[in-house]
Amino acid sequence: VVEEFLAAATSGRTDRLVALLTDDVTAVSDGAGLARRLLRYRSRERVASFVRAGFTSTPAKRRLAGGSLAMHLARVNGTPAVVAVVGGRVVGTVAFEVRDGKVASLYGIAATGRLTRLDEAWQRRDPGVPVIDGW
Template identity: 75%
Template sequence: MDSAAIDRFEAGRGRLASLAYRLLGSAADAEDAVQDTFLRWQAADRERIEVPEAWLTKVLTNVCLDRLRSAHARHERSAGAWLPEPLLDGDPMLGPADTFEQRESVSLAVLTLLERLSPVERAVYVLREAFSYGHAEIAGILDITESASQQHLHRARNRVAAERRGGGVEADPASARRVVEEFLAAAMSGRTDRLVALLTDDVTAVSDGAGLARRLLRVTTRERVASFVRAGFKPTPAKRRLAGGSLSLHIAPVNGGPAVLAVVDGRVVGAVAFAVGDGRVTSLHGIATADRLTRLNEAWRRHAPEEPVVGTW
């Protein structure tokens, strides 16, 4: 392949990676999908490709759809043991963040909701909401009609809206962080009543159980979530042994929202991402499976973190 063809692909790599991440919810899988697309670009008769960006988008999207439809992916995701991979803000894989829809489409809460859509519904939703493709373009990418694209988008929007917590209203980042700081202080002090007050009536908490459980742990109702969080944030010798030492707790922006990161010797061993709306927590997603934190850790090592909110846990 000549250098011009390589340069053309590399110029669009970031956009392809951010599209793949939204479609797959995994940075590692997204990187694999981009590499598969590069190999197909390398093997293609590029002289016959009139619009390289459109061709690459179509190939990448269909590579991702094949992965979503694979037997392995269906088993892993339907088994209830899957959560999106969290990324530290500033990661180029998070992609465009100019509009509320683009920022929301990469939040852990919405990425989790997208798991409930069919692969085609997910693709239409992401292409339209995050990348502003028209229905004619989406139809060409997915080999469907414009009418089908519109129907898929309508169903996807309805399903996301029906299950979205907080009404889809964007919280001011500074205000959201203050809510999480207060929430963490209440959790550490054991003030369960204050935790309850900081939760919405329809709050949900989801955790991967540090990879120790076969299924995700899901908790609903304010009182149960408050008790679950209090138990999770209560330090014990067993938790320190499992984490590999004494932890510090930091608040950092992850996937466009505030998250509490548990850090041991400069290594992130757990992340709890918060969705905040109208001054209260609408959902929590806890991730501590090591291979889901690989890319976040790479970014954290390059990051100059603020002083921890809790120095020794």
Template identity: 70%
Template sequence: MDIAAIDRFEASRGRLASLAYRLLGSAADAEDAVQDAFLRWQAADRDRVEVPEAWLTKVVTNLCLDRLRSAQARHERAAGDWLPEPLLEGDPMLGPADTFEQRESVSLAVLTLMERLSPVERAAYVLREAFAYPHAEIAGILDISESASQQHVHRARRRIAAERRRGDEVDPASARRIVEEFLAAAVSGRTDRLVALLTDDVTAVSDGAGLARRLLRYTTRERVASFVRAGFKPTPAKRRMAGGTPALHVVFANGSPAVVAVLDDQVVGAVVFEVSDGRIASLRGIGAADRIARLNAAWPLHEPDAPAIDAW
């Protein structure tokens, strides 16, 4: 392959990766899809490709659809074993973030809700909301009619809006203060304060620090507060399991405040929060190594503030 063809692909790599991540919710799977697209670009008769960016977008989208439709992916996701992979603020794979819709489309809350869409609905929604493709181009990418594209996007918006807590965007500084207060209450075991910081319809999901076979789910303020208190309050047994006393940092991941536990420059777990009207509406606890791999790789390059708790 000539240098110009490689350069043309590399110029699109970031956009293709952010598209694939939104479609798959996994950085590793997104990277695989982009690499597969590169192999197809290598093998293509490029002289017959009129618009390389459009050709590559179609290839990556359809590679992602193949993954979403695979028997293994359907089984894992339907069985409740799946959580989106969090990415640190500034990760290029998060892609465009100029509009509210673009930022919303990469939040863990919306990535999770998109699991309930059909693969084609998900693709149409992402192409429209995150990348502002016109319906005529979406139709060409997905090999459907323009009216079908409009219907898929409309249906996806309606289904997500029906379950999405959607208010005004939260000021990052305010969201950070709420999470820091929540963390202090959790570590000290102040259950009453934890309950007061949760919305009435709060939910919590956890992979059990990567040890649970199925995702753990909690509802009601009291049950979520009890779960958080049990998980965050330090004990000698937990420190032995972690391999030491990690520092707890408050950062932003996928546009939301998060607590990241770091030990010897290695991320050992993360909790991503959704803040609404001054309280916490949801928590997602992620500790499985494959779900925090990219976050872990990015951490040494990150310049976090001082830890909220320097020795948990």
């Protein structure tokens, strides 16, 4: 489901993304540390719009991240996740709660201070081949 979600999120087709979300989906993001409070989204359409915006590659996002991202599928805190990496350093992650073959919740973290432990754990493992390289 997470692979399908990632493909839909980066495809530019919102309808594909909405179809992968439960009716009561929620998304929470730390706003990459730029927001004063957590950002919360509810409803399939709002979550899909938020996700598409977040997974759309732009030169400004690459500059903010420090370069071109590689995205890996992984498990974070026991849940499926997408981990974004630049130069071997974790710059963000989205963890998923999957229910009945659909995404029920998403939790996005990109604030540098919140990624320290994840980055340390990432450095100790072989990440394998990214599912998206050069985003």
